[in-house]
Amino acid sequence: MDGWTTLTKAGRQTRLAAAAWAALAVALLTIPLFGDYVIWLTANMLILALFAVGFNLLFSFTGLLSFGQAGFFAVGGYVCALILLALPSLLLGVIGGVIAAGVVALIIGFLCVRHTEIYFAMLTLAFGMMIHSIIWKWRSVTGGDDGLVGVPRAPLEIPGVLTIEMADLARYYYFVLVLVVLGIFAIWRVVRSSLGLTLQGIRDSESRVTFIGLSVMKYRLIAFTIAGLASGLAGALMVPLGRSASPAIANWTFSAEPVIATLLGGAFTFAGPIVGSFLFYIIKEIVVIFTGYWMMTLGIIVLALVLGFRGGVVSVIQDRLLPLLARRHNDQGGDG
Amino acid sequence: MAGKYELNRRRLLQATAAGGAVLAAPFIRPAQAQDPIKIGAQGVSSGSHADYGRQIQMGARFAAEEINTKGGIMGRKIEILYRDDELNNEVALKNARFFKAQGVNFMIGTDSSGVCLALGPVLPELDLIQIFTHAATEKLTEDLVFKKGIKHIFRGSVPVYQDAILPALVFKDNMDIKRIANLGADYEYGRTSWAMFHTTLKKYRPDVEIVGETWAPFFTADFTPHLSALSAKKPDLIFATPWAGEAVLMLRQATTLGIFNDIKAWWQCMGGSVDVMEGISRDVATGKFKDKLWATARYIWNWPDTPDNKAFVNSFAERWGRLPNYSAECTYSAVFALKAAVERAGSVKTADVIKALEGLELSTPAGKRVYRPEDHQAVYNVPAGRVTYNKEVAPIAYLTDLKVFPAADYFRNPPFS
């Protein structure tokens, strides 16, 4: 541990952050030891984390606030459900769900991205609810408000290569974990790529980006579609978990979950939505034990976050906790 | 200078480990014989239908209190755990797993048909019995229990046959009724009940004609377009499925349009529910419905006229300050059914209790309930009646002119073709 003392303060913070992520990884891998309820809860947290990271790509990195992501989540979920009911292949179900969500996002995105901020928020909300109403009305396909039940948790099958049964909850949990990590990693790569830089450029100054000859609309649409794909994947993973799909996952109040999670964890950071998703579930589970009024509690938290803690939990950790832990005991706070 | 921050890090790790142990603790304790028998209840506590969740809690807790003062079940006290399912499948499934982790022995409740269809198939995996006490879809018993053999499902409340087939029996002999119309709640329950109703009625009265059908989604605030579309067709009978808060405002809006002048009868599914009766009492008292409003419920507090029922209604009203709704009575009776089954089986093991519940005959405030073994549906009678108001009889509107038909006459039977 000699190396520790020779690091800069920033270096120590990075090490601590890395250690925290490592601890999280270990925790996630050992979740199945804690029983079905904890597995269930964690799986939901992971799915929300992916959902929120997709949302955040739009919000923090492209500057677009969407209240309609649940629509794509639902498309992913329902298409996956329909595929699984016809053909017991988890792989096809998930892929089908993701593609369908992407296509729908492309179409709706086309109508929405040419509008700015406020309009965009309202439109995405309205389109999300349009998907909700289609799901509700198209009873012959979607089961209407009863939804689709009895969706099998089909085995993951690559013909000729492998077949993994998924009936066991713990196994399916690992499947969700792997895919969520892959999905989040893919978005992380996007953010770090030149595409990501362009998006941030658009967020910061549309006119400059247009000056250098790039089409703002095109890039926004790309971001919107990627977010739609991520939402669709989240939805496709959720459905085999509970073996059912219901219209509630298309409601705009569900669209608000990734928004709150991102705000809670810290917008404008990559890790924020992930941390926020875990916190969101933990807070809700705890609050529900004491009071039925969890909506009000969340509302107050949202107000507090917007008014005072816009960096969310991640900024509190990064700006206060980590420096505290990284301080050498005779450090004056300098770079050591 | 290793000192202080290593201490900080070590402390952080220790705290994490301790925290983890604290979180995991509830899930690791072994159960003991004198532990309470835990029953997990779910209902809707949010939004427009929030009263139903409250009634489920009131009924369950009332039963638990009564049983506990008399010594519990086989010497063990009953503990009720309640969670809001928000009419949402995912939340309901999560709650069920939470109950399981808390060591719950049985589950009761569930208002929504959609939720019960999602919960049912998971019960064998959780090895938990649920007595459903509101959700009305026939698919729960006909498909999931009878056809798919999911034995963990029981239903203690009358299903959609009550709202849909009973009225056909009530009105079939009324020759003034020739033109019927539907103001439907646009979801499964609304569609199925309307279909069952007009199909059954037409069997008795092929002369009856459907003159109008409208559908209103959840959270419709204004039914006037639907009502005026129907009144243009001059129906004799309107069959309406929007329930709870929506029923109250729909009926008020109907009175403003003068609909009750022209029709011969209005059938309000679940109109006998206490929250609806409370909401429309004033209009009933001032004669706005012209004695043409008919309804039923899954239990009405003023029938049967037995000492058992009267005692239940009075002590419930004293305890909670309100008359018992059907969801309260059904949940109350479900807890007693579990008690009877556990005592009969001499054990709380799921498989034993399932066997004990099948065919169980129980005396409840609603009358005699029989849990028929074919589809685990409780069979008991609930009348239909005309809505009226008389402050000598009750502080809110209630059903009179009761028409009682044996449940066997309108309950569907296997093989449910």
Place this chain on the structure above:
Amino acid sequence: MTFDALVYQGLIGVSLAMYLWLLAAGLTIAFGVLGVVNFAHGSLYMLGGYFAFTFYLTLQMNFWLSLLLAAASGAVIGSIMERFFLRYIYHLDLAYQILLTFGFVLIFADAARIFWGGIPLIPPMPEIFDSTVPIVGRPFPVYNLFVIFVGIAASALLWLLLDKTNWGETVRASASDREMAGALGINIPRLFTIVFAFAAMLAALSGALGTPVRAMTPGIGTSVIIDVFIVTVIGGLGNLPGAFVAALIIGLMKAYGVLLFPDADLFMTYLVMTLVLLFRPKGLLGGR
């Protein structure tokens, strides 16, 4: 489908539109001046309805007084929202302002449950409206005519207020150029509070107007906002006449949809919105 039925149903549709119009007017005015879209606007509708119920039934007040007090209560809540919360984040990204109002949606929904419970509440119809008038030979509820009257009166008053008074001029000036207006000595922060409160008042009035015919439930706030957004988008954000026209269109569509296409009515509003967005993205009458 007889002509009579179409006329009758159309009139029903117009009365539906009036509730939407009052809501959309408030949202549009708030947006036009403050640049904020208030997600809690539907919740203010809900609170207006609940307050009116309390004044009218629980406290046995006069019906007109209850309407006015309910609208005033909406104004009070709106001014608190603006003065103590929204004002502190104007310098931030617009998204945060939207998020703040969303926090209020959550709080108001549970507040309604706490104060008024989950039971559906409906007071008696005030006697003077408790009748029908024959229109095309069918009984038409007097109350719906009253609602139409209120909607039209509100339009006239709003037009007078915004076009013909000094205050109205101030508001319009601030809407078109905030900085200039401030430079000319208009107390912008105070104006914002007043305008936001005014918008909230319109929302609460819309809710209160429904008291004798629409029971209030805690869930109505989140469902009504969708309709208002659609109306505003179709009319053009920030465009008041546009909001009126759009509200009429949606109201009539809802009414005729039920009559002529009983299975598709809900979807038609979304269809119209999509078409408008495709061909006139700034709204029918143009907006910001």
